[in-house]
Amino acid sequence: MNFLTEPLSQPFMVHALLAGIMVGGLCATLGVFVVQRGLSFIGDGLAHACFGGIALGLLIGTTLENSTLVALPFTVLVALGIAYVLRRGRLRGDVAVGVFFSFSFALGVLFLGLRPPDAPVVNVESVLFGSILAISEHDLWVIAGVTAVSLLILGATWSRLAYATFDAELATLSGVPVAALDYLLLALVAVVIVVAVKTVGVALVSSFVIIPAASARLLGQSLPGVALIALGLGSGGAAAGLLLSYHLDVASGATIILVMSAVFAVTVLARGKRAS
Amino acid sequence: MKAYSKPDRAALPVVLDASDVSVVIDGKVILHGITFFIPKGEFVCLTGPNGAGKSTFLKTVLGLVKPTSGRIDILGKPAHEARASVGYVPQRKGFDRDFPARAIDLLVATLRGAWPFRVTEIERERARKALVRVGGEKLIDKPIAGLSGGETQRVFLARALINDPVLLILDEPTAGVDTKGRAEFMDVLSEISRSDELAAILVTHNLAAIARTAERVVYLQDGHLAAWGLPHELMGRQSLEALHSNHGHALGEPSASADESPRFADDD
Numbered sequence: 367m368n369f370l371t372e373p374l375s376q377p378f379m380v381h382a383l384l385a386g387i388m389v390g391g392l393c394a395t396l397g398v399f400v401v402q403r404g405l406s407f408i409g410d411g412l413a414h415a416c417f418g419g420i421a422l423g424l425l426i427g428t429t430l431e432n433s434t435l436v437a438l439p440f441t442v443l444v445a446l447g448i449a450y451v452l453r454r455g456r457l458r459g460d461v462a463v464g465v466f467f468s469f470s471f472a473l474g475v476l477f478l479g480l481r482p483p484d485a486p487v488v489n490v491e492s493v494l495f496g497s498i499l500a501i502s503e504h505d506l507w508v509i510a511g512v513t514a515v516s517l518l519i520l521g522a523t524w525s526r527l528a529y530a531t532f533d534a535e536l537a538t539l540s541g542v543p544v545a546a547l548d549y550l551l552l553a554l555v556a557v558v559i560v561v562a563v564k565t566v567g568v569a570l571v572s573s574f575v576i577i578p579a580a581s582a583r584l585l586g587q588s589l590p591g592v593a594l595i596a597l598g599l600g601s602g603g604a605a606a607g608l609l610l611s612y613h614l615d616v617a618s619g620a621t622i623i624l625v626m627s628a629v630f631a632v633t634v635l636a637r638g639k640r641a642s
Numbered sequence: 643m644k645a646y647s648k649p650d651r652a653a654l655p656v657v658l659d660a661s662d663v664s665v666v667i668d669g670k671v672i673l674h675g676i677t678f679f680i681p682k683g684e685f686v687c688l689t690g691p692n693g694a695g696k697s698t699f700l701k702t703v704l705g706l707v708k709p710t711s712g713r714i715d716i717l718g719k720p721a722h723e724a725r726a727s728v729g730y731v732p733q734r735k736g737f738d739r740d741f742p743a744r745a746i747d748l749l750v751a752t753l754r755g756a757w758p759f760r761v762t763e764i765e766r767e768r769a770r771k772a773l774v775r776v777g778g779e780k781l782i783d784k785p786i787a788g789l790s791g792g793e794t795q796r797v798f799l800a801r802a803l804i805n806d807p808v809l810l811i812l813d814e815p816t817a818g819v820d821t822k823g824r825a826e827f828m829d830v831l832s833e834i835s836r837s838d839e840l841a842a843i844l845v846t847h848n849l850a851a852i853a854r855t856a857e858r859v860v861y862l863q864d865g866h867l868a869a870w871g872l873p874h875e876l877m878g879r880q881s882l883e884a885l886h887s888n889h890g891h892a893l894g895e896p897s898a899s900a901d902e903s904p905r906f907a908d909d910d
């Protein structure tokens with residue numbers, strides 16, 4: 367019982383748990399479409415674009431806290447750029463993401479280097495690896511707002527997004543606005559990535575998008591089933607990892623990802639055993 | 643030029659009316675002034691060598707490509723406004739074979755224009771009837787990932803038929819299907835070709851498929867309509883053989899077996 371009550375007696379842990387559950391669930395649900403479309407690399411690409419946006423914010427004089435306000439439009443623009451290149455259809459998804467990934471990260475490094483020598487020192491480690499234990503009440507409200515709006519948009523477009531994910535041409539013939547949905551999905555992933563970077567950082571955020579969705583894909587028989595399992599694994603994995611990290615006194619972001627990876631490994635092994 | 647027998651425009655309602663259709667893509671003329679029509683219930687085989695413009699013509703009929711000049715009407719409406727009246731079986735299946743779904747999900751998605759969270763009894767019954775029509779009722783709950791090539795074609799044909807289209811479009815539907823699946827699918831197509839209600843365009847290089855299904859044949863060559871007539875008119879000595887020999891391909895007599903039939907070229 368202490369496993370739960372002791373951490374929950376700490377306000378910072380309550381904030382972290384709520385943030386982890388929301389971000390984990392949201393990333394995983396979006397991840398179902400990302401994984402199914404073969405765009406698993408997109409999480410990494412947009413996280414590095416977010417780094418470029420944060421660096422731009424710092425260059426123009428915002429604090430690290432407020433740099434999200436610059437990172438958000440910057441990352442969404444990069445996401446729309448990737449969607450545009452993907453829709454041109456001449457490059458594979460990994461190539462398009464790879465180009466934008468490198469470009470944004472290089473811009474980020476350049477922006478940081480251009481800051482005046484007397485600019486405040488930035489804790490780059492917190493950008494790269496997140497700081498879920500430092501989530502403030504204000505952060506929590508932002509995360510809750512983004513989660514609510516994203517889930518509403520996802521709920522409203524889910525069945526058309528699913529059809530477009532299955533086969534874009536057939537969906538177009540059935541009247542589904544495939545192009546608009548392609549842009550919407552990547553813009554939504556960008557927004558969620560920017561928010562999630564605060565919790566697990568640039569280096570690990572794509573795991574939130576990919577790992578629970580990949581595990582769910584192995585377990586579910588239908589797309590709605592996969593989405594619900596991903597939601598559970600994303601939220602549950604974040605909560606379990608956070609509690610475990612508290613008791614083991616180790617890095618929380620990394621522990622969350624390791625818990626999600628362990629679930630994935632068990633799922634793969636179980637599927638392999640069943641298949642044999 | 644040899645005179646071929648055209649359908650009587652006054653005898654039956656015209657389902658597809660292509661009038662002087664030209665398509666230019668990236669400066670290249672793909673279709674040059676294609677003009678022909680398909681009356682209700684007629685099964686047309688659209689054939690010709692690779693690169694003749696067959697797929698572009700189909701995309702124009704589906705409203706996915708806009709004619710640069712001319713027009714295509716389906717029951718009097720421009721093609722892009724008549725998509726709901728057209729059933730389509732694509733050549734290359736662009737769908738993700740790993741997608742977690744059953745055959746019924748795909749059929750219901752076509753009914754709704756959206757992927758189903760849950761399938762109602764009414765939708766299930768409509769999906770079942772469409773699958774019965776193509777001899778695939780046992781496939782209704784089968785995962786898409788587990789369908790063989792022939793089964794996939796049946797499901798896609800049922801999908802194309804589920805909204806009771808006036809025009810069915812099949813783009814080389816047996817390409818990549820094994821011998822058994824191809825023969826079974828041709829049986830189903832042959833049955834459909836006898837319908838008096840449904841007009842159809844089958845794009846094929848397969849002479850046996852033309853022999854078994856075609857009520858009329860349209861031959862495209864370098865984006866031009868080279869011939870439009872009855873199968874026996876085009877499949878005689880001075881017809882398809884002559885048309886096709888211009889392109890240096892061998893052409894034999896049609897055989898009874900779909901899988902061993904002579905072909906103009908590999909399915910593209």
